[in-house]
Amino acid sequence: MKLLRELLFPLIAVIAAFIVGGILILIIGDDPIVAYKLLIGSALSWPDGIGYTLFYATPLIFTGLAVLVALRCGLLNIGAEGQLYVAAFATAWVGITFAHLSAWLLLPLCFLAAIVAGGVWGAIPGVLKARFGSHEVINTIMLNFIAVALVSYFTQYHYKTPGDPIMQTTEIGGGAHIARIGKILPGFPERIPLNLAFILALVCCVLVYLFLWRTKWGYELRATGSNPTAAEYGGISIRKQIIIAMTISGSLAGLVGINEVLGYRYRYYDGFSSSYGFTGIAVALLGRNHPVGVLLSAILFGMLIRGGIFVDAFTNNVTKDLVDVLQGVVILFVAAEALFRGPFGRFGLLKRSKV
Amino acid sequence: MSQALLECADIQKSFGGVPVLKGITLDLQPGTVTALAGENGAGKSTLMKILYGMQAPDEGVMKVFGNEVHFAKPTDAIALGIGMVHQHFMLVSTMTVAENIVLGAEPGSEVALDLNKASTNIRKLSEEFKLAVNPHAVIEHLSVGQQQRVELLKALYRQARVLILDEPTAVLTPQEVDEFFAILRGMRQQGKTVVIITHKLSEVLAISDEVTVMRDGRVVGQVATKDTNAAELARMMVGREVLLRVEKPDADVGTTGLLVKNLSVSTSDGSKRVNGVSFEVRKGEILGIAGVEGNGQTELIEALAGLVTPAHLTGEIRLEGRDITRVDARSRRELGIAHIPEDRHRRGLLLDFSLAENSILGVHYRKPVVSTAGIFLDNQAIRKRAAQIIEDFDVRPTNQELPARALSGGNQQKLIIGREFDLRPKLLLVSQPTRGVDIGAIEFIHRKLVALRDEGCAVLLVSAELEEVTALADRLLIIHEGRIVGDVDPKVATIEEIGLLMTGGH
Numbered sequence: 001m002k003l004l005r006e007l008l009f010p011l012i013a014v015i016a017a018f019i020v021g022g023i024l025i026l027i028i029g030d031d032p033i034v035a036y037k038l039l040i041g042s043a044l045s046w047p048d049g050i051g052y053t054l055f056y057a058t059p060l061i062f063t064g065l066a067v068l069v070a071l072r073c074g075l076l077n078i079g080a081e082g083q084l085y086v087a088a089f090a091t092a093w094v095g096i097t098f099a100h101l102s103a104w105l106l107l108p109l110c111f112l113a114a115i116v117a118g119g120v121w122g123a124i125p126g127v128l129k130a131r132f133g134s135h136e137v138i139n140t141i142m143l144n145f146i147a148v149a150l151v152s153y154f155t156q157y158h159y160k161t162p163g164d165p166i167m168q169t170t171e172i173g174g175g176a177h178i179a180r181i182g183k184i185l186p187g188f189p190e191r192i193p194l195n196l197a198f199i200l201a202l203v204c205c206v207l208v209y210l211f212l213w214r215t216k217w218g219y220e221l222r223a224t225g226s227n228p229t230a231a232e233y234g235g236i237s238i239r240k241q242i243i244i245a246m247t248i249s250g251s252l253a254g255l256v257g258i259n260e261v262l263g264y265r266y267r268y269y270d271g272f273s274s275s276y277g278f279t280g281i282a283v284a285l286l287g288r289n290h291p292v293g294v295l296l297s298a299i300l301f302g303m304l305i306r307g308g309i310f311v312d313a314f315t316n317n318v319t320k321d322l323v324d325v326l327q328g329v330v331i332l333f334v335a336a337e338a339l340f341r342g343p344f345g346r347f348g349l350l351k352r353s354k355v
Numbered sequence: 356m357s358q359a360l361l362e363c364a365d366i367q368k369s370f371g372g373v374p375v376l377k378g379i380t381l382d383l384q385p386g387t388v389t390a391l392a393g394e395n396g397a398g399k400s401t402l403m404k405i406l407y408g409m410q411a412p413d414e415g416v417m418k419v420f421g422n423e424v425h426f427a428k429p430t431d432a433i434a435l436g437i438g439m440v441h442q443h444f445m446l447v448s449t450m451t452v453a454e455n456i457v458l459g460a461e462p463g464s465e466v467a468l469d470l471n472k473a474s475t476n477i478r479k480l481s482e483e484f485k486l487a488v489n490p491h492a493v494i495e496h497l498s499v500g501q502q503q504r505v506e507l508l509k510a511l512y513r514q515a516r517v518l519i520l521d522e523p524t525a526v527l528t529p530q531e532v533d534e535f536f537a538i539l540r541g542m543r544q545q546g547k548t549v550v551i552i553t554h555k556l557s558e559v560l561a562i563s564d565e566v567t568v569m570r571d572g573r574v575v576g577q578v579a580t581k582d583t584n585a586a587e588l589a590r591m592m593v594g595r596e597v598l599l600r601v602e603k604p605d606a607d608v609g610t611t612g613l614l615v616k617n618l619s620v621s622t623s624d625g626s627k628r629v630n631g632v633s634f635e636v637r638k639g640e641i642l643g644i645a646g647v648e649g650n651g652q653t654e655l656i657e658a659l660a661g662l663v664t665p666a667h668l669t670g671e672i673r674l675e676g677r678d679i680t681r682v683d684a685r686s687r688r689e690l691g692i693a694h695i696p697e698d699r700h701r702r703g704l705l706l707d708f709s710l711a712e713n714s715i716l717g718v719h720y721r722k723p724v725v726s727t728a729g730i731f732l733d734n735q736a737i738r739k740r741a742a743q744i745i746e747d748f749d750v751r752p753t754n755q756e757l758p759a760r761a762l763s764g765g766n767q768q769k770l771i772i773g774r775e776f777d778l779r780p781k782l783l784l785v786s787q788p789t790r791g792v793d794i795g796a797i798e799f800i801h802r803k804l805v806a807l808r809d810e811g812c813a814v815l816l817v818s819a820e821l822e823e824v825t826a827l828a829d830r831l832l833i834i835h836e837g838r839i840v841g842d843v844d845p846k847v848a849t850i851e852e853i854g855l856l857m858t859g860g861h
Contacts, residue, residue, distance in 0.1 A: 062661070160569050188528075214732055215732065216719055216720045216731075216732060217730070219715075220719070220720070222708075223708070223716065226706070226707050227704070227705050227707075230701065230702050230703060230704060230705050230716065231705075231716075232662060232684065233662060233682045233684070233696060233703065234684075235683070235685030235686075235717055237683075237687075301535060
């Protein structure tokens with residue numbers, strides 16, 4: 001029952017988004033039913049549709065979890081984008097620099113690079129907030145710019161194959177590759193880039209859940225987010241929690257680098273992230289700040305990305321910007337929840353159904 | 356009986372299917388003071404919100420001078436002469452008295468604001484109702500008592516005939532309360548109708564002509580004040596006999612529990628909130644600290660609990676002889692300091708967390724609520740602990756999965772007290788233990804505090820309720836502007852004497 005109630009609002013938001021999107025498609029001059037059939041059909045076909053949907057969902061699970069952990073501590077991490085760029089580059093750097101090492105050494109090192117680089121990039125605004133009280137939103141945004149510029153610089157001037165017109169580094173060592181699902185699942189084509197990072201993302205959902213709700217550390221983090229003054233009263237150091245939360249958040253965002261570098265391109269490709277870090281905020285919000293919700297909404301967003309490509313190609317007028325519209329409307333409705341619930345609930349829509 | 360100024364008949368209201376008002380009938384005569392008494396959750400506030408147009412009743416009729424009315428918003432009520440002073444003042448602190456008073460009812464043309472005209476009107480009103488206040492003073496420079504007068508003026512300026520006052524004395528000193536009551540009597544003489552919401556029985560008896568007692572959404576008694584007494588009112592409010600006096604044997608005092616030497620606490624802007632305070636609390640005694648709120652009590656208790664950054668502290672704090680001045684909050688708890696904070700929403704509870712989760716705040720990182728591995732919370736142990744506290748301290752409802760937010764103030768307080776008592780403290784810091792708590796629960800909390808004292812705990816009690824602090828404390832210090840200005844025997848000292856010390860008089 002409780003689960004149903006939790007699901008109700010995201011569901012309404014999604015349905016509403018599709019209705020609004022449908023009206024738009026009509027105005028543009030296409031048939032919404034056809035467009036949506038195309039969207040969902042292409043996103044859920046076997047094996048390509050599902051494979052790509054989950055592949056697109058993977059980075060969003062990581063960034064969604066990253067935003068979630070910070071939010072549970074009362075912090076808004078808008079810096080997942082920067083964190084994942086730094087981490088992806090660090091992963092590639094380790095994979096290139098230590099390419100000669102065996103997989104047993106190289107793979108853990110690459111993982112560590114992603115976790116540490118993302119964690120450090122996340123910890124910086126955490127420390128700044130804990131130490132000087134400067135707002136994490138401002139600092140994470142600023143650090144995004146720095147991260148993007150920094151990794152572009154290194155790619156361009158230090159790690160590019162000379163003469164390569166594409167902004168990408170040289171390849172990482174073979175030992176650092178992680179298997180594509182096609183290698184493991186019989187009958188699943190290996191050309192689909194869905195890889196073991198997706199399994200890692202699932203594991204992270206479980207770990208984040210256990211951490212937040214089953215450990216004393218998670219209790220302290222959530223207590224700080226729920227009521228910092230009460231947490232302080234309970235002997236919890238708010239400053240410490242802020243730093244911990246931002247570090248974990250950064251590390252989770254950093255895991256995007258594993259999917260991208262170790263599982264997909266085997267190199268750092270500049271500008272690879274299509275706003276995964278920012279979409280992660282929407283994923284966490286739509287997922288009601290819970291790992292299960294994050295998983296579900298990341299998959300939904302993955303479907304939209306996958307299906308959007310087909311809608312773009314096979315309709316007359318609709319472009320894949322439709323996906324952005326759908327995402328935008330979903331977020332608007334999720335954000336509008338305050339209108340329906342909470343002390344400012346004006347419409348009493350859910351008040352009655354609540355009891 | 357003359358024509359009622361305001362009457363309501365069979366008012367009903369429910370929220371989400373839960374009835375809060377179950378048929379309230381009330382009529383208010385001009386030139387009377389009616390006290391509306393009742394425990395928290397009795398429905399007083401809801402009724403007042405309906406009278407003031409903030410909420411609409413589900414059923415029932417309201418009449419003003421015999422004419423049926425329907426209020427859609429407070430301005431409708433204001434237009435018919437109903438004014439309300441909220442417990443938390445609705446003033447813009449950077450604007451002047453006059454600006455605040457005219458806000459929303461500005462005189463002059465559509466564009467130009469005629470403040471001079473307003474000031475003249477305000478002065479006239481101040482004189483008429485003896486509400487001395489300078490119209491040009493800025494709100495933030497006024498005392499709480501003066502701000503309250505501004506609130507009253509605001510209502511009178513809008514020609515209120517009925518004034519609804521929500522817990523108006525909660526923020527006042529005993530002297531200010533006397534002045535305030537004098538003002539109310541003046542208003543009554545001028546024919547105004549006053550409704551005062553309060554749970555302080557002494558005030559009901561002191562000021563009102565009529566008392567309406569509410570319990571559980573119903574009116575359970577309507578009596579003339581002169582025909583009743585405190586014990587009867589308390590019985591009506593709670594529904595059973597209530598012991599109004601605190602029964603306690605003489606303190607069996609042991610060695611020094613807490614020693615405070617020359618303690619000063621300053622805020623980040625450098626102003627000293629506690630100024631060179633020294634005292635000791637011995638085991639087995641309750642040391643009371645009386646004072647008008649905002650005279651350093653909060654900072655003192657927080658400093659003792661370890662919630663003030665050491666940089667803002669000077670002086671010495673010793674627990675059983677051990678210097679703990681630089682020890683953090685967690686370690687202080689481990690050394691045996693429990694703390695019942697004055698503001699349970701700000702400090703005491705994680706409102707969105709369940710009762711079970713709240714029951715472990717402060718001990719959440721150690722055995723027995725953390726499993727042997729030292730990382731994972733042991734849900735079974737937590738549930739057991741929560742169930743114990745809920746049972747021992749009569750927390751209702753007993754479902755420990757409910758968020759703390761769902762509990763009434765009294766039950767939230769009992770949960771906190773239960774949690775802190777469970778630490779078996781050597782020193783208990785307790786601030787406003789019964790604020791916003793029902794009479795029945797107050798009695799319970801007082802008994803528990805005395806029982807803890809008798810077990811040999813040193814108790815430091817801060818309360819703005821003079822009656823409470825004099826009844827519970829074995830010794831009483833009076834704090835004023837961060838200094839201890841008096842040390843009296845609560846059995847001997849009179850309320851007037853203490854009140855005078857509280858305001859800095861001699």
